[in-house]
Amino acid sequence: MKPLHTLRAGVIGTGFIGPVHIEALKRLGVQVTAICGSTRSATACAEKWGIPEVYGDYDYQAMYRSPNVDVVHITSPNKAHVEQSLAALKAGKHVVCEKPLGMNSRETAKVAAAVAKKGSPVFAVNYMCRFFPAVLQMRAMVARGDLGQIIHVQGHFFQDWLLMQTDYNWRLLASEGGKLRAIGDIGTHWIDAVSFILGSKADRVFAHVETFHKTRLRPRGEVQTFAKIDPNTMVPYKVDTEDFGTVLLRFGKSAHGFSNGVHANASVSQVAAGWKCSLYLGIYGTKGSVQWDLQQPNEIRLGRRDEPNQVLQRGTAGFSEDVVGFTDYPGGHPEGFPDSHKMHYRAIYQHIASGGQSPKLFATADDGHHEVRLCEAVLKSSRAKKWVAV
Numbered sequence: 001m002k003p004l005h006t007l008r009a010g011v012i013g014t015g016f017i018g019p020v021h022i023e024a025l026k027r028l029g030v031q032v033t034a035i036c037g038s039t040r041s042a043t044a045c046a047e048k049w050g051i052p053e054v055y056g057d058y059d060y061q062a063m064y065r066s067p068n069v070d071v072v073h074i075t076s077p078n079k080a081h082v083e084q085s086l087a088a089l090k091a092g093k094h095v096v097c098e099k100p101l102g103m104n105s106r107e108t109a110k111v112a113a114a115v116a117k118k119g120s121p122v123f124a125v126n127y128m129c130r131f132f133p134a135v136l137q138m139r140a141m142v143a144r145g146d147l148g149q150i151i152h153v154q155g156h157f158f159q160d161w162l163l164m165q166t167d168y169n170w171r172l173l174a175s176e177g178g179k180l181r182a183i184g185d186i187g188t189h190w191i192d193a194v195s196f197i198l199g200s201k202a203d204r205v206f207a208h209v210e211t212f213h214k215t216r217l218r219p220r221g222e223v224q225t226f227a228k229i230d231p232n233t234m235v236p237y238k239v240d241t242e243d244f245g246t247v248l249l250r251f252g253k254s255a256h257g258f259s260n261g262v263h264a265n266a267s268v269s270q271v272a273a274g275w276k277c278s279l280y281l282g283i284y285g286t287k288g289s290v291q292w293d294l295q296q297p298n299e300i301r302l303g304r305r306d307e308p309n310q311v312l313q314r315g316t317a318g319f320s321e322d323v324v325g326f327t328d329y330p331g332g333h334p335e336g337f338p339d340s341h342k343m344h345y346r347a348i349y350q351h352i353a354s355g356g357q358s359p360k361l362f363a364t365a366d367d368g369h370h371e372v373r374l375c376e377a378v379l380k381s382s383r384a385k386k387w388v389a390v
């Protein structure tokens with residue numbers, strides 16, 4: 001396998017998550033050779049990180065013509081993902097695209113079809129929660145039958161950064177982020193992680209979504225994610241995306257025998273005061289349960305009925321050999337959100353460098369397309385008040 005530093009990345013988008021990709025790539029030794037965004041922010045980003053090629057005016061096509069880019073990271077807002085993905089594949093570049101894969105399944109089907117063609121470059125969607133060692137550990141435990149037959153899954157994804165009427169981001173507008181916001185933006189991380197752990201996809205949903213702030217206030221221009229804005233400069237607008245929702249899911253047949261047809265329920269909210277980024281899940285089986293929260297990512301709580309409960313810690317004997325390749329620091333030296341990106345890109349770049357020989361654990365274009373179809377089923381179910389097939 002070629003060493004990872006022989007691969008060269010170009011990043012599109014310089015907001016909140018673009019630099020997270022850049023930092024993770026640099027920690028892996030991958031060369032970041034190009035950056036694309038608005039002329040001002042791309043130039044500033046290039047100066048900060050020492051990136052040699054700058055493509056301003058959002059001119060991603062010019063970046064795709066560079067012979068110095070092997071892998072493109074698409075970290076632009078949702079509505080640009082499909083167009084930029086299709087063009088990258090056409091230019092023969094491997095792609096790491098941020099979630100969601102696109103605004104609707106009609107568009108994302110085109111990406112899935114392009115990737116399905118023989119000889120297509122590698123394509124991954126950034127559902128990086130799969131690469132927290134705890135998530136890999138829970139997946140291994142379910143597959144080995146450590147928890148027995150899985151009965152049900154429960155959890156939430158809660159944040160509070162959109163709690164106030166004056167909190168603003170492009171995600172609040174259906175035209176910019178897609179018709180589902182809380183479920184589409186963070187709920188799909190929960191669903192993808194559970195799907196990865198169970199080894200099966202959700203095939204039916206029953207959902208209810210709600211908008212608490214029917215009218216919000218926004219600044220006149222665009223702002224970066226998590227930016228603070230002066231409320232006196234804001235104007236009112238009608239909100240057409242949900243603040244929170246609840247989803248019941250039925251997962252289908254699993255690749256291994258312990259988690260077929262599992263039922264799950266999740267609450268998702270971006271207006272839950274006190275929660276910053278809590279992806280919490282509990283997997284309940286006939287022999288025991290596991291519980292995990294992204295805000296305490298280095299620990300899993302193992303529950304038994306007739307034995308004492310335990311806390312399993314990353315980097316110790318509590319985590320099995322299976323996850324060794326996905327953690328770099330010893331126990332007691334916490335790893336978290338930036339490390340999950342690093343482990344995710346390592347797996348993708350190893351897959352590229354090995355000519356497709358290493359396992360494809362990352363979310364594919366098909367997985368990204370499925371999440372978008374699932375969001376459409378959630379919306380349909382919430383409106384019709386009944387179960388909907390995905």
Ligand SMILES: NC(=O)c1ccc[n+]([C@@H]2O[C@H](COP(=O)([O-])OP(=O)(O)OC[C@H]3O[C@@H](n4cnc5c(N)ncnc54)[C@H](O)[C@@H]3O)[C@@H](O)[C@H]2O)c1
Nearest residue numbers: 013014015016017058075076077078080098099100224225
């Ligand atoms: N995987 C994760 O955990 C995670 C976390 C945050 C965001 N995201 C995803 O990343 C994407 C970006 O989110 P963000 O929070 O960084 O947003 P952001 O608003 O902070 O940044 C978006 C950046 O894209 C630039 N941009 C706007 N239009 C563009 C275009 N047409 N071409 C290129 N660049 C363009 C903006 O100037 C800005 O720099 C979204 O799709 C979001 O869902 C994923």
